[in-house]
Amino acid sequence: QGLLKGHEEEAYRALKNNADGVPPTDSAPVGREANKEYLADGFAPYVKDRPHAKPGDSDYDHGASATLEYALSDAMLGQMAEELGHDADAKRYTERAQNYRKIFDSSTGFFRARDASGAFTGPADPAQSEGFHEGTSWQYQWLVPQDLPGMVGLIGGTDLANQRLDSFFAYDQLVKDPAKTAREVWVNGPYDYYNADKYNPQNEPDLIAPYTYLSTGQPWKTTDVVHAALTLFTDTPTGMTGNDDLGTMSAWNVLSSIGIFPVQPGTDTWGLSTPVFERVDLTLDRKYYPKGKLTVRAEGTSDTARYIQSARTDRTALDRTYLTTGDLRGLRNLSFTVGEQPSAWGTGADAAPPALR
Template sequence: SGNASYLANGYVAYDRAFPSKGMDVDPHHGGSATLEYALADCALAQMADGLGHADDAATLRTRGGNWHKVWDADVRDAETGFTGFPRPRDENGKWYTPADGHYSPRSQHGFHEGTGWQYQWLVQQDVPGMLQAMHGREQAGKRLDAFFAYDALLQSPLTAARKEWVVGPYSYYNQYRYNPNNEPDLHSPWMYTLIGQPWKTATVVRAAQQLFTNAPNGVTGNDDLGTMSAWYLFSALGLYPAVPGSGQFLLHAPRYSKAEITLGNGRTLRLQAPGADPRSLQYIQSVQVDGKPQPAVWLDWQRLQQGGDVRFTLGAQAPEQGWGTAQADLPVSYCATPGSAQP
């Protein structure tokens, strides 16, 4: 377990020699394990807060920022020029450096079934801190564009998804693009929404949905106890739980014109998107909940479980200054880095 080093130092030390118990152990993947632990701590902090355990909540909330411990501001991706990426470090606090003396954020070292490029987005509990580490919202947006090959997606979503993204279900390493076949970056399309660019989430999600087909190999990657199927279901409904522990479901363009979810006790959640077309790129122009405008990009579970009507107005025009782009429309990060500005 990496818990001992995490509690002592704030990060899971990268140690390939750590004794395994038949398969992987977290010290073999210290970089990604630290990011996962910090995200989990922030989720637990919100639970502790809700239960009235203020001291526990404060401790866990602070640990939700431990992703900083494995963020090396000096790492540069040679091809794209972006600087600042997660990087594993050893028990003495030294950054991992391979034998050739050059660390690449595309390498497999210290990350479980992924790379620093893919795991850099696993800080959704602290969007302001992430933007600060990535040199601002504009640069973070450009980094997401490179990650998803966004310009190519606009030209031909399915072709770009099959050509530019990670294709093989087990092609984990030496990659810098989105991997729709595995868990580490499944939430990353919604990072666009969390930085105020929700129309780009719609583009990426529509492209990814086309990888799911009615065939024996119609699910991306290994379904992993229903993970990929659940991703598709949430993406098709227009609701996605991108930030663990928050109870927030981010809104995006639904795939279908109508869906109903039976919630029990006589309550039904009705999702309507007149004119929804899974073959086209469509963007949210506005949202109404029970007939009232919904400018915020999310609905929380307390509201959703009451049932009611959520109506999406979709259009072919990407509203770059419209719905979901104002700071007031975005959720506040529970574990935001102190002193960082909300997007």
């Protein structure tokens, strides 16, 4: 499909080889360095001060976050395997996608690194956690887009998850002064990743975190957080939040400004929030999008009138907080009605992006 058309099986074989093995020692790529332990035990161990076998980062330095990333990658590979008819592989990878549970410490209610013996290790305080790459357990806790309902269940349910999200985003401060909260509460310095219990809008681990509210019944808060984070992007020499990393942060800015963002990497699920523009006209490649154009409208959108009251795709009411790529391929118009107060839009039982099974 798409750019892989005609090469699907070739790409799948390469991805499967990476997911099920470790590159040889004489090969430059690190790959899934901790895969031997991950496949045997369900988690990548955190081995502090372990000598690096190859230049660059080592997954053993970041066993907890590596486990979450391996599990997320397994979920996406399971989807690809299913689409290609590799049913046994699909089942195996989908089961491995649940390995995020292996590093959940029920005594703290957060993810936590485990050492080679399987014991939880490092400080119990999630803001001081070890074994997470460029972040803390607080900042990695939502990196389970393949199964947010399961993650919410581990935390203790939707109410507790929303309380934790509100704390993470400093939501009470945010609604009073979005720009100040973004610059003085969230941002501690361009490369200050550790010892924090707040959202970091400057780095990849938290790219999809604001969209978690779409799955906890409070989608208007996604817009509050996204619009606050967008204030960090300006047309000045310091107007790029963090390191752009090959256009990653710029892409977050563009897509979040339009109100359509990929919330399950590797799948076709796009989360919705209020656009910051009244109208956006997108010219699309007809090879993949037969309509050739997509217009996104949000008449009257502003700093105060930022809450979705209703949404429509062409002439059909949309109550979900997401669209699929298939939906977008068939659309010509996506329209939002906005207002100054949160509404019940997107709060129905089937409104949230589905878990991958």
